[in-house]
């Protein structure tokens with residue numbers, strides 16, 4: 553009795569103030585969870601779980617709870633309480649969760665005791681270390697750039713009638729791929745890297761089959777009125793304005809003209825649309841955020857007229873099961889914008905802005921995974 557008490561005391565003393573090592577069963581380098589002492593108890597910042605277990609953490613101030621998604625399971629911590637809910641079970645961490653300067657701290661006992669208990673088949677506490685399998689990495693690693701149109705489909709025709717959308721967006725895509733791969737830790741795949749016709753369905757199929765984490769379709773706009781100019785970004789939705797409907801009709805026209813007319817349209821519609829739309833709506837908020845990042849960066853770098861972040865129902869975005877946006881870099885039907893769109897200095901501005909937009913989105917997105 554006395555012996556075991558001493559042993560427990562020794563373990564507690566040896567643990568106090570010590571950081572916690574997380575060892576992975578794979579070859580991944582071990583990580584360390586830093587601990588800090590609050591009111592004589594060892595705590596750790598809950599965001600350390602993001603680093604070590606790729607946990608997704610969000611607070612819900614309305615319901616006074618902190619949600620931690622770890623190994624696809626949801627743990628709910630009740631604020632100002634030592635209780636944690638998992639499914640219909642409650643676990644007691646002995647010490648309350650602490651909120652300080654917008655950060656949340658959990659008692660270390662959660663790591664040493666409760667995590668191995670809740671995830672007994674995935675996590676164990678051995679020799680003062682947490683041993684676990686490699687967490688799944690949901691960060692953005694693969695990006696599909698989709699230069700619109702191509703081959704027999706020229707896309708929008710320039711004011712001069714000498715330049716076509718399909719050429720401008722391919723140039724932009726090739727340059728953007730180079731920059732993204734050089735400066736971000738990502739692989740960039742192009743739905744086309746030469747002047748060839750690719751159906752809208754093939755484009756998203758390509759992204760889905762390659763497990764892309766982002767899908768970005770690149771376009772230039774056109775309007776009957778050559779005065780119209782500016783940059784706009786679209787993300788998928790069924791709700792839309794009349795103007796968005798016009799652009800949508802133009803970009804979707806390829807289905808009528810080059811992909812078998814009415815029959816092909818019917819194929820995209822109905823059930824396929826509903827299914828794709830449901831899958832996409834999962835990423836609606838992310839797609840919007842990505843679109844907003846891109847639009848802000850593009851407009852501030854180019855000083856082009858800001859036509860906003862819009863919702864539309866593009867066929868090309870429909871089939872993508874990942875955050876996806878469609879960029880309209882400007883109106884090639886406008887004399888000035890056509891000149892800009894084909895100039896390498898302006899293209900550089902566009903590329904730098906898209907790079908910044910993607911980089912910032914990736915930074916936030918990766919942290920949330």
Ligand SMILES: [Zn+2]
Pocket residue numbers: 700701707708717770771772803
């Ligand atoms: Zn287009």
